[in-house]
Amino acid sequence: GAGVSQTPSNKVTEKGKYVELRCDPISGHTALYWYRQSLGQGPEFLIYFQGTGAADDSGLPNDRFFAVRPEGSVSTLKIQRTERGDSAVYLCASSFRPPSGGANTEAFFGQGTRLTVV
Amino acid sequence: GIQVEQSPPDLILQEGANSTLRCNFSDSVNNLQWFHQNPWGQLINLFYIPSGTKQNGRLSATTVATERYSLLYISSSQTTDSGVYFCAVVPNTNAGKSTFGDGTTLTVKP
Numbered sequence: 001g002a003g004v005s006q007t008p009s010n011k012v013t014e015k016g017k018y019v020e021l022r023c024d025p026i027s028g029h030t031a032l033y034w035y036r037q038s039l040g041q042g043p044e045f046l047i048y049f050q051g052t053g054a055a056d057d058s059g060l061p062n063d064r065f066f067a068v069r070p071e072g073s074v075s076t077l078k079i080q081r082t083e084r085g086d087s088a089v090y091l092c093a094s095s096f097r098p099p100s101g102g103a104n105t106e107a108f109f110g111q112g113t114r115l116t117v118v
Numbered sequence: 119g120i121q122v123e124q125s126p127p128d129l130i131l132q133e134g135a136n137s138t139l140r141c142n143f144s145d146s147v148n149n150l151q152w153f154h155q156n157p158w159g160q161l162i163n164l165f166y167i168p169s170g171t172k173q174n175g176r177l178s179a180t181t182v183a184t185e186r187y188s189l190l191y192i193s194s195s196q197t198t199d200s201g202v203y204f205c206a207v208v209p210n211t212n213a214g215k216s217t218f219g220d221g222t223t224l225t226v227k228p
Contacts, residue, residue, distance in 0.1 A: 031214055042204055042218030043161075056215050089159060097213070103148040104214055106166035107206075112159055 004110035025094030035091040124219035139190040141205030149208035
């Protein structure tokens with residue numbers, strides 16, 4: 001697609017429930033990133049995929065959080081047993097890594113999913 | 119990990135004024151981007167500038183990688199420039215992990 005697409009745009013769930021957030025990156029982008037943004041703060045890194053594999057998942061806060069990218073395109077962020085502290089805007093971004101290696105190119109962000117746990 | 123500091127945290131301008139936003143970082147980087155987050159939360163790309171100087175209309179940016187800082191210049195500010203400006207860096211030691219600063223909140227008054 002023309003840009004990074006995230007669905008749903010808003011999600012309200014009850015404490016303890018399971019949620020899935022979807023990210024559809026820019027076509028051809030090999031790298032995909034998930035971030036979480038709380039009110040008044042900058043986005044906080046969660047996980048980064050290069051292709052199908054998670055190259056860096058050091059930002060996932062605990063084992064309730066998991067993300068997949070099975071075909072190297074669409075990614076799903078999964079949160080089990082949601083807690084009120086998980087309420088935030090979840091942002092996805094994508095970029096391209098040249099075949100020759102080196103730094104990833106400019107990253108573009110989706111509009112985010114606002115998750116509210118009640 | 120790498121530390122990113124943005125200053126000032128808040129800035130209030132009269133329409134038509136100029137401003138400079140600063141981003142300091144604690145380690146060598148291979149990627150630096152400036153974003154504008156609009157009131158609806160969308161992060162808008164302003165500059166991809168790991169080094170050097172770029173200009174786009176009323177906005178320009180300079181990154182001095184050897185001294186570990188970047189500057190974003192806004193000239194002849196407009197009310198639509200209001201919002202939060204973020205700097206995000208990727209350290210040389212990690213090809214993918216971007217670290218954001220806490221942002222500068224800009225308010226432009228008519």
